[in-house]
Amino acid sequence: MHGDARINVTHTEVLSDDWNRLEKVSFDYTRVDGATQSLTREVYHVDDGATALLYDSVRRTVVLVRQFRLPSHLRGKPAYLLEAPAGLLDGSSAEARIKDEIEEEAGYRVKSVERVFEAVMMPGSTGHRVHFFVAPYSPADKVSDGGGLRHEGEDIEVVEMGFDDALAMVNRGEIVDAKTMLLLQYARIHLLPAR
Ligand SMILES: Nc1nc2c(ncn2[C@@H]2O[C@H](COP(=O)(O)OP(=O)(O)O[C@H]3O[C@H](CO)[C@@H](O)[C@H](O)[C@@H]3O)[C@@H](O)[C@H]2O)c(=O)[nH]1
Ligand SMILES: [Mg+2]
Structure with missing residues (x-):
């Protein structure tokens, strides 16, 4: 301080x-x-960032994105990580940035995003803060294939899956990205409780 x-x-x-x-x-x-x-x-x-969980509470699905992450590759770990859409703020507000990222990466134009919390991810190494959002979506909100910005090297696969399947992937260690795990667990508690 x-x-x-x-x-x-x-x-x-x-x-x-x-x-x-x-x-x-x-x-x-x-x-x-x-x-x-x-x-x-x-x-x-590191610039602050924003991330969001797209969730459909009717069909009980979420939308994640899969992309290559060089640091994991260099550690000899699985490197095509399944994550919630996310991006660096680059001078924008967190709300504006995450809406744009959701469209660029996942191809959905959502009507609203709800801010849920803010977190530091590696407090001993960087003050980088991530602003977390959740965003309801439905198939009608799909406006493009998504995939990210090719000229920036992004090559993103959009993965819509059952919410329970995503949580099972966390439990099996197949989803390891911390921001994504936080959002899925938030959704389990507050948005899509077990039934
Ligand atoms: N030239 C260059 N470009 C870079 C470099 N590092 C990243 N980029 C570019 O910067 C962009 C970063 O993509 P974003 O969608 O804005 O961010 P992200 O990598 O998905 O997520 C970041 O923010 C998240 C939330 O804060 C973080 O969780 C994540 O670790 C990462 O920092 C990509 O186009 C990528 O090519 C670099 O060293 N050099
Ligand atoms: Mg991104």
Whole structure:
């Protein structure tokens, strides 16, 4: 927090400044017992983002998107991840951005989105915050194939599936993206309870 008397930033080194900025920050930290420690931490400055779960409470379906994720590939993990549509804000409001992402990635033009919560995803490494939404949809809202922006390298498969099937994929470890897991569990509690 800026203005926190226990924190005194002494030096900031920019390690990389390309797509995002990676900094090495040195700071003096006053512990709860009053002692001071000099620490350094790397911080990755990533634009905030927005994500939404498209759900149809009549047919009990959701719409997810599957896309290649290089970091998972480099870890030798499954890399074609099934996720809720999401995007970086890039100067827009979260509401406007997520409506556009839903259309670009999933091909649905939804009438409304409901904000449900905000979360930091890797608090030790980045302050990147994700704004979470849920959005009712029906087949009539489909306006295109979706698929993302080819000129930005996006190659997105739209996957409509039963809500219970999506939760079963979470339980089997086949859906591992945290934002998607949070949204599916939110939906189980608040939107589509077990019957
Ligand atoms: N040139 C270049 N382009 C990049 C780079 N990293 C990402 N991009 C481009 O930036 C766009 C990112 O796509 P979005 O739909 O805006 O975001 P996302 O990757 O789906 O999701 C992001 O936000 C989510 C919610 O905050 C996050 O959950 C997710 O991890 C990611 O940061 C894509 O067109 C991608 O090609 C890079 O290093 N270089
Ligand atoms: Mg995206």
